[in-house]
Amino acid sequence: MKKFLAMSVAFAGLLSLFALPSHAGISLNETRVVLTGPKKETSMLVLNDESTPIMIQSWIEPFSTSSDQDVPFALTPPLKRLNGNARQQLRILYQGMGLPADRESVFWLSVQEIPQKSKDENILQIAVRQRIKLFYRPAGLPGDVDQAPSRLQWRMMLKEGKPGLEIRNDSAFHISFGTVNIKSGSSSYPVPATMLPPYSSQSFAIEGASSLAPGGATKIEFESINDDGVAVQHSGDLSS
Template identity: 90%
Template sequence: MKKSLAMSVALAGLLSLFAVPSHAGISLNGTRVVLAGPKKEASILVLNDESAPIMIQSWIEPFSTSTDQDVPFALTPHLKRLNGNARHQLRVLYQGLGLPADRESVFWLSVQEIPQKSKDENILQIAVRQRIKLFYRPAGLPGDVDQAPSRLQWRMVPKGGKPGLEIRNDSAFHISFGTVNVKSGSNIYSVPATMLPPYSSQSFVIEGASSLAPGGATKIEFESINDDGVAVQHSGDISS
């Protein structure tokens, strides 16, 4: 314990010797990119919010680190010098093969500022990365992406001896959540759902809920995030 505390103090002292930049130099004009078929290209703007030029590096990677999923996209430019207070269009190109045609696929798109070499040796430089979701949406998918959240199925299930909530998505679209709350009588319980893939279900323990109000007294209230990154409010019933 003493050793750990000493190391923490030493690290804090070391960092105090350096000046750290107060904010990042780049920003993106969206919170997600949707490449909708039959188009083979989508884009997003990268903005340099500083007066000095910067270098940016961009790449696409699998959404899940537990898979060896191929990334059938090209990104241009991969490396770019961006002048002060300038903007540049980052293009995502899909080769047209390698992804399911019956549902959406999701990847990470990362854009990182490459720190410039400083003349001052006492400056601690940090590479700041912006990471957003990239969705590929094949043409001809059944249903409507904007209606998919309202068609989710919510069911009470016991989980580890505690009240639990199962969420089922029978649509071909990913559904991203803002907040998800179970409202039981006058009590509100938060559920840590973030995103539900197509044709899948997830179950969560309803933390803090020892028992729930019977029947129609228990409702679901949640936010879904649409293609524009806007949180849309929903409410619904929970089946038992």
């Protein structure tokens, strides 16, 4: 224990030798980007919130780290010097092929701040990255993206012998969640759902719900995130 405390104090002392930046220097004008076909181009803005110049590096990558999916987009400029309090438009260009025509596709769009090298060697420079979702939505998809969350199907089940919830999305759209809660009487049980791809289902164990049996819950209350990044409240019925 004494050795651990000594190491902790030494590490804290080492950190005190450096001045850390107080916050990130860039902001984005979007929380998500949606490119809707047949358009092949859209854009977003990056703002340097600081008074000093920075470099920004931008790129698009597969949403899943385990995916070997091609990225049929170009992002320009990929590298740019941004003066203090200036803004830069990023153009997102789709090459026009390589993605499914019957459903949405999703990617990560990242913008990383690369600070100018400090003249003070005691300043610790940190490159801060912001990452948002990029959706490609083909033209002519069936249904209405704003109505898709209300058409989700919710089913109580057993997952590994414990109460669980299955969510089914029969739409062509990704559905992003803010919060998801099962309501049963005066109790509320959170569900760790984040996003459901088109034409898919996911199941989740319900933590702390050992007494919640299939058929015992009453309803679902959840938030979906729309194209503007706004949380929209919904409720749904459970089946068993």
